[in-house]
Every structure is written in structure tokens, then in C-alpha cells.
Amino acid sequence: MSRSPIVSPLRRVNWGVVLTALPLLVWIVGLVLWPQLGLLLQSFYKVGGDTVTLANYLSIFQDSDLIFLRVFGKTLLYTLAIAALTLIVAYPMAFILAKVLKGRQKLVFILLLATPFWVNELIRVYAWIGLLRETGVVNYLLVDVLRVLPAPIEFLYNDIAMLVVFVYSFLLLMLLPIYSSLDGLDDTLIQAAQNLGADRISVFRYVVWPASLPGVTSGLILVFTLSFSNYLIPTLVGGKSSLWVTQLIYNRFVVATNWNLGAAYSFILLAIASLVVWGLLKLTGQSLKKVLGS
């Protein structure tokens, strides 16, 4: 049964795999790469112009008051803060979920956490508006029920409210990967460390934290990239001075119909976001492969 020397190379192609991968390929090429390429090309032309130019990219250093750089810098700073805050909130929860709760309790805990996320993001944000606004639930409790405040306070329309809603919205994206990492950590390792005389801090520092690092990194990356590119929350919850970089891009595309400049902004956003993700991976000593769980 030796192989015929004149077998067509097509025979060796596994058509089953190709056919299965086809939708993915069509998706990636047709719906992701192709439009992106179109935008990338546009970003090198001025509106209605036909010569290749870097003017759109350079304009960020020239616009009056450096609006783009200021807004961009603020967004970047806030997004990093959001990622860090989400980590601080999610980590203990993930730890309890993975190491303290058992069986049924775990299921109930996950359900409780996940149920609100079955509702559309827009509706969840409106629920927060209903809670925080001057005539909202929180003020009602503080002023009318508990009587700890003499008059209602406006909790909404400021940067802190925006951060709170961001952290809430992306909590699960941080919690689940950390939970997965911690769940994979063998409990006997912790016991071994304790038996060898390690105190709580040392156990955390040398056993738990390193084991959770892939989850932490992927959580940070998810929360960072998604809040960086979020439009809804800053628009609805943010105050009169909370301009987010996505709103600038929206304005270029929709209000000013300057797609070329909007495209340039988008690619600057993409480049910086990629850079930050790369930095996070370096900082935590992780590789993208490991973090994505392959």
C-alpha cells in the first residue's frame, strides 16, 4: 500500500477542516480585516483629497488646545484605574468562589453574579442612573429612610459615578478568568506551603498569586480594552466634563462626517491599546498564548 507518486496535492488537503474553518475565515477576512483595511487606507487621506498624507495623524498635535491628546490621556489613565479597581474588587470574590465555597454554594454564587448580566448593558446602565440620580433610590434611602442626609446629593454625572458603573459592568470579565486560574490551583499546594511554615502572606505571595497570574492578566486585558473602547457609560453616566476618547471618534464619524480623521483616531486608539496589552503581558511575565488559555 505505498503512496502513488503522482497523487494530486489537493488530495492531501483535509477538506473537512477547511470547510469547518471557512465561516471563521470569511468572518475574519470579510468582516474584520477588510473593513479595517478600508478605514486604514482612509486615514491616510484628507476628506475629499487624493494624495497620501500623514496630516490626519499629525493633526492631533495641532488641534486647538490639544483636545485629542488631553482626552486620550485622560481616557487612558481612567481605563488603567478601572482595570486596577476591578481587579481589587474581583480578586477576593474569585478567591472565595474558587477556594472557600463548595458544590452548590458555588453554583448559587455564580448564578447571583451572572444573572444581572443576562440583561442588556444599556438597561443595566439605566438601572444605575435610577439608583444614583438626585431623586434616585440611594438618595431616598439616605434622606427619607435612614435620615443621615438633610438633602439629596447628586451622585450621578461625575467621574466617580462613571468609575463605579465601569467596575460593575466589567466585574465578571475579571472575575471569571481569575476564578478559572485559582480553581486549577491544587489545594494541597497551599497546605504544603502551610505545613512548611509559610504564613498567610507568604502563601499568597508565593503560591496563590503566581497561580492566578494568567487569569489576572487576561482579566486586566479584557477590562482595559473594553472600557477603553466603551461609548455608552461615559455618555450616559459621565458628567459635563467627562469626555471619553470614543466620543471624539463618534463625533468625527457622525457629527462632523470626517471619516478620514475618525479612522486615524481609531488606529491611534488601536495602536496604544495594543501597546498597553503588550506592556501588561511583559509586566506580568505572561505570554498571550498562556493568557488565552491554550
Added chain:
Amino acid sequence: MLKRRNLFSLTVWACVILTTACSGTTTDTAATDADTAATGDELGGTLRLLTWEGYAPDELIAKFEEETGVDVEVTYIADNGEIISKLKATGGEGYDLASPSVDNVKLAQEQFNIYQPIDMSRIENPDVLVQSLAEKVAEYSTVDGEVYSVPAVWGTSGLIVNTAEAPEVKSYKDLCDPQFAGRVTYRSRFPTFAGAMLALGYDPFKFSLEEPENVDGWRAMMEEAYTYLVDCKSNVKTYWTSRQENIDLMAKGETYLSQGWDGTGWVLSQENPDIKFIAPVEGALGWVDTFTIPAGAKNLDAVYAFINFMYRPENAGELTKGGGFLSPVKGSTDYWPEEIKVLVEESFPESALNNIQWYAPRPAAFDEVVNEYVEKLQVAEAN
């Protein structure tokens, strides 16, 4: 195993969050009755409208569908730029009839060539329109001698006031009165700048018609309005971004004073009689939204049938009932409910009607300056 699950749950959650974050535009196919397409003189086919919420009430659409056998599909937009973006992306394809504001039509047509001229001979009864409005729309939407728009709906923006809390208000200047600190809301968009310019004694609309080349002069006016609005920023609770947000803030009594649309004010009045729409002494800002036909419209028979249908007074009157929008059709007021009539007359005595400041088309260079200052205002720290 574990890692697989990890990847899976990540993907699922990423998808959930991404998809919900991405759903923006609402496309609403009005209920259609398959049995209606029966008689011989019916048009049939589909009419795809690109319009604002409230401009195509369900009852009217149902009536039109029954009369003509045309299926109507409505896509809502919330910004003039959205109309231009959508049509620009497809070269004017995808919709049969759009409703951009008249001051946007000329520039969009000159830049992107997304519309087609109106065939006036197919408008059955043009005399039914309020002539001053029809003439203004024709004048503002003429490109190379061709008219591109006829009026569909008009209205103004002015002051929505809770008279129980702010009884003396009558000018755009009152928005910046320190006694209302934290109790004011308006948009960070051109109408607010226009109001500020009027308050400062300028006429932005006359300027853009008479000196369209004078970008420096425009910039100087915008700069002054900007400084004025930055000083005013501590008065503002938030810049509203949707009609509903404006309604919520006023209805809950969180703000006493807002710059907003007349229809919004009348909707609020019906809930709380203390809230009134007032045309400011400097003049309410008048806008006219149009019927404008995209270049790639497919069903022109249905388009003109729809325009003629909306130009019948009994149908035009319906627009005002629900959302408080005003029709350019004479006699449509005969079909208004009494309470709306009272509210409109109270807001617009004869003198206020004559004092409406109509939006005029702006050159592209002016709009760039406007966009720049709109963003600067959103970044500026309140004093």
C-alpha cells in the same frame, strides 16, 4: 479541561458584552397586513424611511399602508450626521426617503452627492404648505439650480422652564443666572452656542448667510460664546444627550431650566402644568426637517405618495398629537386636540412667532469650528 472552560467562558462573556454594547440603531418594521394588497390601483412595494422618532406615528403608517398597499419600514436616527453617514456609506442607497434638517441638505449634497432633486410636478398640492416655510426650504436646499427638499416637520428650540421654581425666566441669559446653579441642563451642541450668540447680541444665522467666507469672524464669535458658556458651566447639572434625558431631568424636578425643543416642553406641560415652553426674548431657534430623497431611492411612486399623504391636513395634524411636532401644512391645526392648541398658543404669541430665528445652512468651514468648540466646551473645567 479547565483551560478549555476558561477560554469558553471568556469568549461567551466577551460576546455578551460586545454584542450588547454594539446594538445601536433601532429598525422598526411597522406592522403590515398581508391582506391589504388587494385592489387594483394600489402601489405596492416597500418604502424605507430614514427619520426621527415621532415623525412616523404607527397610526399614520398603518393608514398609509392600507391606502396604498405599500409596506413601510422605518429606521430611526437621532442626529443629522447619522443620516449623512448612512447615506454616504452606501452612496445614497438603502433608503427611499430621509428627513434631514434643511440646513444640512446643501452641504451634504455638495460634498457627497447622496440625494436626488425633488420633482415638484409630483407634489399634488404645494399650495397647502405655509408659503414662507416652503420658500425658505427651497432656497436653502437648492444646489445647481435644483431643489432637493420640501418641508416635513418644523419646530423650535427655546427655554423649558419650571415656573414654580423659576418664575421670571425669559432670556437665554437666564440659563447662566447663578441663582439656578446646578439646576440647568442643555446640550453641548450648536443650538446652545447659537442661543449664547443671540444672548451676546450676535446673529449667527444672518452671519452664515451673508459672510460665508468669513471664517475668522465666525471663529471670533464662537470663541466669545465659548468663553461665555465655560463661565456658565457651573450652572449646568449635565449636558443632556437625548430628548428623554431632558424630559426626565425636568419632570423629576432635578433641573428647573433647560434649553430644549418646544415639543419636549409641551409633553412635559401635559404632565406638570408648571412646566412651560417659552420662546426667549432673543427668539426661539427654528428648524425645519424635510422630505429629501436619497440618490438611490427605489420606489419613487411610493415616495411621492407618502409625501402627498403627509400633506393632507388631517394626517399632518396627527404629528402634533403625539410628539408635539409642528407641521408645515395649512389647516393641520384644525386637527389638533384642544390642550395642544392652548399650549402652542401660549408659547407662541404672534410676536414670538415673528421673532423665530431660523437655522441657515452653514459652510463646511464654519461647522468645523463649531465641532471644535463643542468638544472644547466638554473638556473645559467648570469655574
